[in-house]
Amino acid sequence: MELPVNIFYWILAIFPILLLLILMIGFHFGASRAAPITLLVTFLSSMLFFKANLGLIYVELSKALWNSLSIILIIFSAILLYEVSNESKSFSVLNKAFKALAPNELLRILLIGVVFASFLQGVTGFGVPVLVTAPLLIGIGVAPVWAVVIPLIGHSWAGTFGTLAIAWNSMIMQVEIQNPESIALIALYTSFLLFLLNMTASFAISFFYGGFKGLKKGFLGIILISLCQGGGQVLLSQVNPDLAVFIPSSISMLLIALLSKTRFYSSEWQIDESKIMIRDKSSSSVQNDSLSVNDAFMPYYMMTGITLFVLLISPINDFLGGFSYGPSYAQTSTGFGIVNKEVLKYSPIKPFTHASMFLFSSAFLGYIYYFRKGIIEKKSYTKIISRTIKKTIPSSMAVISLISMSRIMSGNGQTEVLAQGVSLVLGENYVLLSPFIGLLGSFMTGSNMSSNILFGNFQMATAQITGLDYHSILGAQTAGGSIGTSIAPGNIVLGTTTASILGSEGKVLRKIMPFALTLAFIFGIILYFLN
Known part of the structure; x- marks a missing residue:
């Protein structure tokens, strides 16, 4: 009995x-309210129409809980880092430092929301850039919703080659391509599209900030930053994909400092009527005169140093990465013959090289540093932990529901019906929609890596069936996946958590969705003419 691919099942x-x-956009539901409702609908649809049994549902929910644990550890650790900095009153000092480095307010926003966020994506990823930069943007006067929107789109270009190219390597392994020339060509298509994403995101942020006036003022800086980041990624994707985000992002931070010394950006400048700024709250943070700039940045210095030390020194990475655990799951199948193979070690977590370990270590060492310098009180750890747990619980529930929905849809064949339906209808015109498949995968899973694993083989097979160039289709897959990370509800939750606006995910999604869909459509048009 084959899985039916028809209009009825496609709608289901x-x-x-x-x-x-x-629910999120139309009815303004937060993810913690919308996700459980859609999870229930997915469960009923699976049982009634997609012939899934309770055993399959149990296994997929178990997988979802395990996947959620990996993300919840990151959420907890990132919030802990934030609370340590908040307790030390570091943000007022950081705000002064950002203002001194970039007197131009627009350039300052790009520094935090694009450049610094991309740097964090280069070494950590997994939502950390949004978790860390959202409160920093609020500290310089950005409205909370926009403080989540800006880094979500600002660092999305780094979604494929960031985190030392984990999403890229996952796709190449998934489709089993070993020819260096083919890999290089796929990387060229991918990095070219991501170059456009990088530049477009910065222009969009400038437009959000000040309309055409913002575009005019930011034009030179955006072009130079994009050439450094996006152009650097194109070049390094052909040489060393693992560093194709980290190196350009590091250089672009230096570029911001140099731009701020030119006549275009050296003086203080802002648009008073900017719709994304809250002027009367931009200086509301409590001051701590005993704190230096290096003191305020210390946890972030530690995070960068620990992460690079572990990930870039191969013997240490190999040794610490050797400790891992992943549960095993039995094979399951639906009445339509969709088989989920037995897994002996599902999605193993490597605790000593996991992003949460870098964040937790930085928070712990930052606390010790501040305590020894007398910046925070001895008993403050109880308040820090209490606030961290309080913020982690609601966002964790939303993440569990969203990933559970994704796992059930994948396990019962719903995801396959979606993708096959699109390819059957479009034929050779499928190239127009190929970026949307990658976007869909990231939207559902919150991860470009997961999207590539979920749809990589499907995109490859569809390209071969329709006679399309698989190099461009795979490039569209992971570039679309990068766009999709900016609208993934799970990622939005991470930002709204540290921005203290949990429940406003629909507002964030409504602002990003037009940008994401338009850019995915542009990618499709470009590839249509290249095929």
């Missing part, structure tokens, strides 16, 4: 996703 397959969007 896409309904949970549409419902999630309607």
Whole structure:
């Protein structure tokens, strides 16, 4: 019995996703309210129409809980780092430092929301850039919703080659391509599209900030930053993909400092009527005159140093990465013959090289540093932990529900029906929609890596069936996946958590969705003419 791919089942397959969007965008539901409802609908659809049994549902929910644990550890550790900095009153000092480095307010926003966020994506990823930079943007006067929007789109270009190219390597392994020339060509398509994403995101942020006046003022800086980041990624993707985000992002931070010394950006400048700024709250943070700039940045220095030390020194990375655990799951199948193979070690967590370990270590060492210098009180750890747990619980519930929905849809064949339906209808015109498949995967899973694992083989097979160039289709897959990370509800939750606006995910999604869909459409048009 084969899985039916027809209009009825296609509507059934896409309904949970549409419902999630309607609840979040149309009814202003937060992810913690919308996700459980759509999870229930997905469960009922699986049982009634996709012939899934309780055993399959149990296994997929177990996988979802395990996947959620990996993300929740990151959420907890990132919030802990934030609370340590907050307790030390570091943000007022950081704000002064950012202002001194970039007197131009627009350049300052790009520094935090694009450059610094991309640097964090280069070494950590997994939502950390949004978690860390959202409160920093609020500290310089950005409205909380926009403080989440800006880094979400600002660092999305780094979603493929960031985190030492984990998403890129996952896709290449998934499709089993070993020819260096083919890999290089796929990387060229991918990095070219991501170059456009990088530049477009910075222009969009400038427009959000000040309309055409913002575009005019930011034009030179954006072009130079994009040439450094996006152009650098194009070059390094052909030489060393693992460092194709980290090195350009590091250089672009230096570039910001140099730009701020030129006549274009050296003086203080802002748009008073900017719709994304809250002027009367921009200086509301409590001051701590005993704190130096290096003191305030210390936890972030530690995070960068620890991460690079562990990930870039191969013997240490190999040794610490040797400790891992992943649960095993039995094979399951649906009445339509969709088989989920037995897994002996599912999605293993490597605790000593996991992003949460870098964050937790930085928070712990930062606390010790501040305590020894007398910056925070001895008993403050109880308040820090209490606030961290309080913020972690609601966002964790939303993450669990969203990933559970994704796992059930993948396990029962709903995701396959969605993708096959699109390819059957479009034929050779499928290239127009190929970026949307990658976007869909990231939207559902919150991860470009997971999107590539989920749809990499499908995109490859579809390209071969329709006679399309698989190099460009795979480039569209992971570039679309990068766009998708900016609208993934799970990632949005991370930002709204540290921005203290949990429940406003629909507002954030409504602002980013037009940008994400338009850019995915542009990618499709470009590839249509290249095929």
